[in-house]
Structure formats: structure tokens, C-alpha cells
Amino acid sequence: MASDMTPAREASLADLGLAAAARMIARGEVTSEALVSACLERITRTDREIGAFAWLDPNHAMEQARAADRWRRTGSGCGPLHGVPVAVKDIIDTADMPTEYGSAIFSGRRPEKDATCIAALRSAGAIIIGKTVTTELALLTPAATHNPAAPGHTPGGSSAGSAAAVAAGMVPAALGSQTAGSVLRPASYCGVYGYKPTLGLISRRGVLLQSHTLDTVGVLTRSLADAALIVDCMSAQDPGDDVSYLRSQPNLTGLAGQPPPVPPALVFLKTPSWNDADTRLHAAYAELADALGATLEEVDAPVLSDIIEWQRIVQLAENAAYYGPILDRHPDQLSDGIRERLVAGSAVPVRTYLEAVAAREAAYARIEALFTRYSAILTPAAPGPAPKLEEGITGSPIFNGLWTYLGMPAVSIPLLEVDGLPLGVQLVGQRRDDGRLLRTANWLEATLSANSNAS
């Protein structure tokens, strides 16, 4: 059922995963210079067509790589991402590169400081190679990026460039962010892994804020292990972010790699959007359910349509508050879609908004009850494969927004395809138990791969 979504391309160091590359650099088997240079070569060759990068200075990247190699040769020890390039969605502040939010209004904007998560990546040794294209202000207006795994189709949004860069083998990992479905949907469309951790695991300080209730930093990678590793490097409590929480240092990499103590049971939540999804998706999921047999139980969960609506209301109203000043100052430089959206958000009654916020914990308590029986929720990552570019949309986050609202960790795993187009399977875990979610995701992948080898 699963297959390699990546179009044929010449083998290169750029195809190394994050963990593998870091290991090889630490052992001296490859230099950061060689790795970054291979990535830059891939970018030079393909990005004119793909359009994943919003800003990239090869010299600056190579300088960072050479500095990493010099550091390593001093014998001073290497961080877990030493010398490995990472790309960053252009709504996350970088002190050495512009951060322009995908909007002409912020053209040339240079933050003074790195976002907290960027500073964490740099301490882990990562090379910030460049900034990836985001849709305008991380909302729904499509960017010009193409989908490397599905030519002629959208890569999704808003983390369009990050998903495309990883899918095209330009970088082993990239940062994205999700307010409704902006990490998991592009991951699904581009045939890569998307991981949105529990709200509060990664600090949002220095990241464009469109909704304090929902915004979550996430990652795009080519393996679950790489997703765990890069999130491990960024997770730390930050008193500067209200949703950040105190905890013992998680070691997702270690947890994710362990076999489950008992065979996991998964709960299949079709959610109220199921009937509107692509019929090819229905067929693919029927096949998946067959393959999983009794491991997967379908359940009708309560309050899901309310949750979808609450997420919509919260995002709309908070968008209007955070982007309202931009609308006031630069009405002509916003797209019609965003202008209309901000006007609609301003009209949300305050009571409706506050009820939508207040409903969250009780709704989560009802969903959380599922985790006494199940290791993870299984549900589509998107309503179908990537829409065609000419449709002028980035696809719908309808299968993602409810989990973002609930602050639950979620991954998209590139397990399915229809008509040669990638289709992710979304697994959703219990809040603050990202390790169990990733372990279950690993197990699912291994199980399906064993099945398919056996058949």
C-alpha cells in the first residue's frame, strides 16, 4: 500500500536523514560542509521549479557549516544536531535572516533576536540554512510553492515551503507551525512526516502570533525518528510563553524507538468531516482498516462537530485581534481573502468566542477518556490528496483543527496513496504524552510494513 513518494533523483548526501547525518558528522564520516553543500546543490537544481525557499544565502549557510566543522575539529564535543541543516518557516524569527511572514507588508523585516526554538536548534548545533515559503501571514491564501511529490498539485499550507523542501530532499528537516492544519496537511500532501507536538512543548516566543490559544510549532521530516530528535532539541519550558509547561525533560527519541509494552489498540475516528472527504480516501482507509484488523476499532466520539466549530471561532476571532492592526495600517496590501477573514473575525460575538475557549477543557476530558483503552486516535490527515494548483486553494484543515484546538500531539505518516498521490494517516495522542504517540506511530509503520512484506 505504501510506496516511495519521492520522485526519482540522483543520490546525494542531501538525502540523509537528520539523525543519520548528525551521527556521521559527529563520527567524522562526513563534514557539515559536504552535507550543506549537497543540500545547496539540490536546492539550486530544484528550487527554481519548487519554490520552497523564501530566503537563502548559500555563502551564509556554508560559513555556518565550516564553523561547525572547525568547532568539531577542536574536539569540544558536538550537539545532537551538530552541522546538520534545518530550514525554517518564514514566520519564525531568525536574527541573521529576514523574517517576512509571507507578506509584502513585512518585506525586509529583520528580527533582532532568534525565536526561542531557533536558539535551541543552534545550541544543538544545527545550521539554519534558510527560510521557507509560508502562505500570506500563515493563513489560507496559496503561496507559489509546488508539491515535489505531486507535480501540478498544491503542497498545502501554510507551512508550504517547509513540507516541499523536505519532500524534495533539500533539507532533512524543517520547522512549520499549525493553527488549524498547517503542519499535518502539507505533510500529508507532500508524502513526508508532520509532527505537531502537545501545545506548550515548544516555545512560541519569536513566532508570528495569530492565535495564542491554537498556534503550535511543528516539524516536517522524512522519518519519525528525525521528528522526535528535532523536537527533543527544542522542547524546554519557557516562562515567556503562557502555554509552556513544566515537566521533566522528555526524551522522545528514546521513547519513540521502544517497542510498545503491549500491542497497541487504535481508535478510528472518522469525524463529522468523513462524508465530505474524497471517495478515493474512503477506499484507501477501508484497505488500511482491513490490514489492521482488530487493532483498529471504529468509535463515534462525542462533541466532535462542536470542537470543529469552536476551533474555527477561536482562530477567526484571535486572527482578527492579532492581525487587526495590520489591516488597519495596510488594508491595500492584504489579499481579499485575508481582509474578508479579518472582518468576519471582528464580527464574532465576544460571548461566542469566550464560550468556544471555555469549552475546551471539558471537551478534552471527554476525548481523553479514549486513552484508557487506546494508544492513539487514527484519523485522516486531510480530506484527500493534494488539490490541483489551478484550484487556487491549499486544501482543508478540517481533519486537523480539532486536535490543534485540544492541544493534542499529532503526526501525519505517509502510509497511503491514491492515483500516485500521497495521503497521510494522522495519529493523535494524549496531551503531554508525545512519547507514547511516537512509539505507537513507529509500531504502526512497522506493522504495516511487515504485513505488506508478508502479502
Added chain:
Amino acid sequence: MASDMTPAREASLADLGLAAAARMIARGEVTSEALVSACLERITRTDREIGAFAWLDPNHAMEQARAADRWRRTGSGCGPLHGVPVAVKDIIDTADMPTEYGSAIFSGRRPEKDATCIAALRSAGAIIIGKTVTTELALLTPAATHNPAAPGHTPGGSSAGSAAAVAAGMVPAALGSQTAGSVLRPASYCGVYGYKPTLGLISRRGVLLQSHTLDTVGVLTRSLADAALIVDCMSAQDPGDDVSYLRSQPNLTGLAGQPPPVPPALVFLKTPSWNDADTRLHAAYAELADALGATLEEVDAPVLSDIIEWQRIVQLAENAAYYGPILDRHPDQLSDGIRERLVAGSAVPVRTYLEAVAAREAAYARIEALFTRYSAILTPAAPGPAPKLEEGITGSPIFNGLWTYLGMPAVSIPLLEVDGLPLGVQLVGQRRDDGRLLRTANWLEATLSANSNAS
């Protein structure tokens, strides 16, 4: 300048302070039965006129007192409030008494569980003697309670009964709550101490919610030491209240009693409401400023009028959200004032509301900068003495709401009077440093008392 505001009354055990009473009970110098009985006698004698209690069952109170005495005689050890009666504002849930929110809509409402702060008081050994009158839904419509320290005047609101009960010597301490100025203003009007701790020090679980951003449980007592003691007994992190914060166990009682390490400097913030305040208040504060000399520096602080407006917006909008369902179900059983208020709150634009919430941390950072030079902010606790009952108002919280919005700890100290009417001095401290605030308040009281003895 300061004088005893309490009208002449027969000496009684009911006049003992909280700490003194607890100490005497622990030593066996007085029984809880005798103490509670003295309080009940005072209540019987005076509450027909004052109207401080919404619910009181003398038998139930006496049973608790006798149980406390039996327990003590077993030698099992006494909590810090063992056998001492405390009265509770009727918006705080008590499992053994009704909690009716000052509204006929909730007549006969019996909560299943104690509020977290009530459970904490009971573990400290306190006797919950009864429920005190609150204004309707803890808002601005006056209750029928009279001011024992200023006959013919309002006790203020919304913690009207709690302030009156303490002022009349019915109980040594009572719980109140403050969303704008509902603890400090009645304290000022009734000539008692009011203390609103840092937001999050006392859990709000089981307390009627009218604004999650603002609602704060506070206390009314007849000394600063008693205020420190009762808050010590209730402060504990509660994962069930989002604003509750993790900290080492504070010992306010110990801290408040220490002499300041250096002589405190106080900053006098008249705030934008100063010019609208009673001219008699202006004269009293001029006298106070004279007495304090160089210790008190007047400063023009920034953003204060914005803060006043933000508090108003947040309270109005959140009121509408939390009380909206009551308005929907029982429109005819709400007073006109509340109905109008809820309609106005529903009309607050969501963007205005969210901006008011988002502005808080930056505003606090600017105010907090004062604490590098000053130990506390000094400002009136109310715009003047208590208004007359016939005015049909509970007075204005205009001098309190801004500190509630900022989540800062504040006390009202009964230091002034005009025309025989009490007038509190408000001291405001740095967030999460309630100990320093109370220590400074103690120092201020001692300094003024030494001055007045010397003159």
C-alpha cells in the same frame, strides 16, 4: 489621623483576632465553643440591623465548634485556625450550606462540594460559621447590608456582608472576592483590612466565575497579621485553576512580621481618577503625605488610564460570557442593572476584548519597573468614604480595578477618616511577592502610629 472606627460595643471573645483566638484555643485558654458562641451572640444582637449574613445556622456552627473541642482534647494536634470561626461570601461553595450567589435564581442552591479554599480552611481547623451577603451575582446592585462603621452608609460591594461582619465584630475574618474592587473598597468603607493576594495564590475552584482573567479570592480581617495567616492557610497550587502557579510554600505570616531590611520607599500613584475623588480624600492624603515625608514619592506612572479601560472591557465581556446563560434562562429574575450590563458586555467587539487581555503583560512590565525603587505603590482604596445608603450605589472600584487587572497583590489599611467615616489606604505590591507587600504594610502602620504618638 487614624482612629478606632468600630462603634462602642460590649467586650466579648468575638473581638479576638484570628491569630489570637487560634493561639488561645490551641493552648486550651478558651474553647471553640465559647468563641463561636460569643460570635453567634454578637450576630444575634446586631445582624438584624446590619444584615451581614445570608445564611447562618447557629446549631450547625455550635456542632462544628464542639467537634473542634473534642478533637483538641484527644491531643491530636490543632491546625493553625483550629476552632476559629470564619464567614464566607455567598459565591464560594460550601458543601454543608447553600450558596446562592445573591440572586433569587439560585435560591436553595446546594453545592455538592466545598470550594478548594473552603476545604483548605477546614483542614486548617476553621469553623465555617455561615455565608455572608453578596450583591447580586457579585456585581454592582446594592445588597441590603448596612455599614457598621458608618451607619446610614453602604458597606460597599460586592463583598458587603463579609466586610460588615468583620467590622461589626461578628467574626474575626471573612472571605470575599474581587473582580474590580469588591474586597478593598468594602474594607475601606467599613474600616477593616482587605487583602487581595496575587492572582493565582488562592484557587478559585468552586467560586462563582464572572471573569477568569480577573476574579480573585480575598480576605477581610481586623489586622494585617490575621490577613496573612488566613491566606497562608488557603494558598496552594491547584491544577484545576489555570492561573494558579507553582511556588515554594509562602509563609506570609512569618514574612509580614519581619522588619524591612532597609527603610521602605513608597510611590504615590494618584492615578487618573484622583481628580474625580472626594475633596475630603484629597485633604486626608495631603496629611498622610506630610506625615510620611520623603518616604513617599509621587510619580506619574504611564498607561494607567489604559489599564482602567482594559479592566473595564475584560470584566464586561467576560461577565457577558459567564452570566449570559443566566440571562438567557431567567431574564426576568435579573435586576435591570445587570441585564443592561450583560447586553453591553455582549456588544464588546471581540478584537477590543482580546486587545485588552493581550495588553496586560506589557502594562505590568512597565508598572513592575517601579519595584526596583519602591517597596509598594500607595494609592487610595476608594474615591472617598462610603456613599450614603439612599444613593443606592455601592461606590466605585475605580481605584482598585487596575491592580486586579494586573494581578497584583493589594491591601486596604484603615488608616484615615473623614467626618468620622473610615477611609482606607491602598498599598499594592509586586506580583508573587505578597510577603514584601504585607511587611511594608506593617511597617507603614507602625511608622504612622509612632509618628502620631510622638506628635
